[in-house]
Amino acid sequence: MRYKRSPLMEERLADNRQRILVSARKLVAEGGFRAAQIAAVAADAGLSTGSIYRYFPSKADLFVEVLGEAVKHEIEILRTIAKSEGTAADRLRRAVESFARRAFEGPFLAYAFIAEPAEAEVDIARIRARREFGNVFKSILKDGIASGEFPAQDGDVASACIVGAFTEALIGPIGPTHRGERHREQVIATISLFCLRAVVGPAVLAPRAGARSPRRRNTA
Amino acid sequence: MRYKRSPLMEERLADNRQRILVSARKLVAEGGFRAAQIAAVAADAGLSTGSIYRYFPSKADLFVEVLGEAVKHEIEILRTIAKSEGTAADRLRRAVESFARRAFEGPFLAYAFIAEPAEAEVDIARIRARREFGNVFKSILKDGIASGEFPAQDGDVASACIVGAFTEALIGPIGPTHRGERHREQVIATISLFCLRAVVGPAVLAPRAGARSPRRRNTA
DNA sequence: TCACGAAATGAATGTAGATTCACTTTTATT
DNA sequence: AATAAAAGTGAATCTACATTCATTTCGTGA
Known part of the structure; x- marks a missing residue:
C-alpha cells in the first residue's frame, strides 16, 4: 500500500x-x-x-538551482530599480551601485558566479545569468536612448560592457587579493561614474573615418 | 661522473x-x-x-607558463601601441581594438585565458595577467589625464573597468555561444567606443550630491 | 503494536585524470 | 666497445570526488 x-x-x-x-x-x-x-x-x-x-539528481543540478535562485533575487532587485522613477542615467547609476555594493557583501559568491569555473552545465547557466543581468541594463539603456538622454548605441554590446566593467573592477578588490573596506564606497562610485560616462558619452566622439558606425540595432 | x-x-x-x-x-x-x-x-x-x-613539475606549472607566454606576447603588442604616436584617445582605441580583434581570431584561447576555470594556480596567474593588461591601459589613461585630454579619474578602477568591459563584451561572441561572424568589426568598434566615451567623459556628469567625489589618485 | 513503505545512511564503487616509478632506450665518457 | 648517466616510457598508483546501494531507521496505517 x-x-x-x-x-x-x-x-x-x-x-x-x-x-x-x-x-x-x-x-x-x-x-x-x-x-x-x-x-x-x-x-x-x-x-x-x-x-x-x-x-x-546530481551535483550539477543542485548548483544550477543555487545559481538560479541567487540570480533571480538579484535580477528582481535590478528590475525594480530599472522600473523605478528617475532619469535613465540615475536609474543606471543606482542599478550599478546596488549590484556592486551587494557583490562586496558576498565576495566569494559574486566571484563564483562571475568568474570561477565549474561543471559545464553550471557554466552554461552562468552565461545565461550574465545575459539576464545584461538585459536589465539594456532596458535602461533603451529608455535613455528613446528619451534622448543617451546617444544611440548598441544595447547588447554596451550592456555587456557595463556588466564586464563593474565585475572586473570588483574582482580586483574582491578576488583572492585585495579587500580594502575603506575604498569600498569610493570604488563603487568610480565604477558607476565610469559606466555613466560611457553611456552618456561626449558628443565629440564621432567614429573615425574607416569604421562602420555602430548604428541603432534591435530597437524592438 | x-x-x-x-x-x-x-x-x-x-x-x-x-x-x-x-x-x-x-x-x-x-x-x-x-x-x-x-x-x-x-x-x-x-x-x-x-x-x-x-x-x-606539474600540470599547473605547465599551464601557468603557457598562459604567461601568451600574455607576454599580448602585453608587448599593447605596450607598443601605448608608447606609439598619437593622442591618448587614439592609442586607447587602437589598444582596445587590437586586443579585441586578436581575441576574435583565437576565440577558445581567449576564452580560456579570460574566463574558463582551471587549477587554482592558473586562476591566480590569470588575475595577475589581467592586472598587467590593466596597467598598460592605466599608463595610457595617465598620459591622457596629464595632457588634459581626459578628466581626472582613478586610473586603477578605470583601467579595470576597461579590461572588464571588453573581455565581457567579447565573451558573448567568443564563448560557448559564439554565433554570427558578421558583427565582428561592428562589435569591436562599439566596444572601443564605449571605453573611449567612458574615459573622455562628458563634463556634464558631476557626481551627485551625497557621493564622495572620486578625486584624482596616484597621479604618480 | 505490528508490518511495510519511505527516507536516511555512509561505506563501497566508479571515474577521470594527474603523477609516479621500475624499466628500456639513448647518449656521453672512457 | 663497455659503462654509467640521462632521457624516455607507459602501466600502475594515487587522489579527489561524485554517485550508488545494501542496510538501517523512521513514519504511516492497520
Missing part, C-alpha cells in the same frame, strides 16, 4: 531541500565552488551524502 | 620543451582547458606522459 506523507513530514522534507540549497549557497559564498563538495554540503545541511541525491 | 649534454642534445631538449608548450597552447585553443589533459598534450607533442614531468 502506498503511504501518504503527513503535512508535518511534507514540511520536513521541503525544509531539508531548502536547507541543502542554503548550505550549498553558503559554502560557495565562503569558499567558492572548490569548497562545495557534496560531502561538505551534506555535512553542513546535517544530512548524509546519499540523502542529497534524494533531493537533487 | 656527471655527463655534459652535447649542443645537439641541448637543442633537442629545448625543442621538446617548446613543443610541449606549443601543444598545450594548441589544445587549449582548440577545446579549452577541458581538452588539455596531460595525456593529450603528451600525445600531441609526440612524447609520453612521463616525459612531460621531466620538463614541467
Whole structure:
C-alpha cells in the first residue's frame, strides 16, 4: 500500500531541500565552488551524502538551482530599480551601485558566479545569468536612448560592457587579493561614474573615418 | 661522473620543451582547458606522459607558463601601441581594438585565458595577467589625464573597468555561444567606443550630491 | 503494536585524470 | 666497445570526488 506523507513530514522534507540549497549557497559564498563538495554540503545541511541525491539528481543540478535562485533575487532587485522613477542615467547609476555594493557583501559568491569555473552545465547557466543581468541594463539603456538622454548605441554590446566593467573592477578588490573596506564606497562610485560616462558619452566622439558606425540595432 | 649534454642534445631538449608548450597552447585553443589533459598534450607533442614531468613539475606549472607566454606576447603588442604616436584617445582605441580583434581570431584561447576555470594556480596567474593588461591601459589613461585630454579619474578602477568591459563584451561572441561572424568589426568598434566615451567623459556628469567625489589618485 | 513503505545512511564503487616509478632506450665518457 | 648517466616510457598508483546501494531507521496505517 502506498503511504501518504503527513503535512508535518511534507514540511520536513521541503525544509531539508531548502536547507541543502542554503548550505550549498553558503559554502560557495565562503569558499567558492572548490569548497562545495557534496560531502561538505551534506555535512553542513546535517544530512548524509546519499540523502542529497534524494533531493537533487546530481551535483550539477543542485548548483544550477543555487545559481538560479541567487540570480533571480538579484535580477528582481535590478528590475525594480530599472522600473523605478528617475532619469535613465540615475536609474543606471543606482542599478550599478546596488549590484556592486551587494557583490562586496558576498565576495566569494559574486566571484563564483562571475568568474570561477565549474561543471559545464553550471557554466552554461552562468552565461545565461550574465545575459539576464545584461538585459536589465539594456532596458535602461533603451529608455535613455528613446528619451534622448543617451546617444544611440548598441544595447547588447554596451550592456555587456557595463556588466564586464563593474565585475572586473570588483574582482580586483574582491578576488583572492585585495579587500580594502575603506575604498569600498569610493570604488563603487568610480565604477558607476565610469559606466555613466560611457553611456552618456561626449558628443565629440564621432567614429573615425574607416569604421562602420555602430548604428541603432534591435530597437524592438 | 656527471655527463655534459652535447649542443645537439641541448637543442633537442629545448625543442621538446617548446613543443610541449606549443601543444598545450594548441589544445587549449582548440577545446579549452577541458581538452588539455596531460595525456593529450603528451600525445600531441609526440612524447609520453612521463616525459612531460621531466620538463614541467606539474600540470599547473605547465599551464601557468603557457598562459604567461601568451600574455607576454599580448602585453608587448599593447605596450607598443601605448608608447606609439598619437593622442591618448587614439592609442586607447587602437589598444582596445587590437586586443579585441586578436581575441576574435583565437576565440577558445581567449576564452580560456579570460574566463574558463582551471587549477587554482592558473586562476591566480590569470588575475595577475589581467592586472598587467590593466596597467598598460592605466599608463595610457595617465598620459591622457596629464595632457588634459581626459578628466581626472582613478586610473586603477578605470583601467579595470576597461579590461572588464571588453573581455565581457567579447565573451558573448567568443564563448560557448559564439554565433554570427558578421558583427565582428561592428562589435569591436562599439566596444572601443564605449571605453573611449567612458574615459573622455562628458563634463556634464558631476557626481551627485551625497557621493564622495572620486578625486584624482596616484597621479604618480 | 505490528508490518511495510519511505527516507536516511555512509561505506563501497566508479571515474577521470594527474603523477609516479621500475624499466628500456639513448647518449656521453672512457 | 663497455659503462654509467640521462632521457624516455607507459602501466600502475594515487587522489579527489561524485554517485550508488545494501542496510538501517523512521513514519504511516492497520
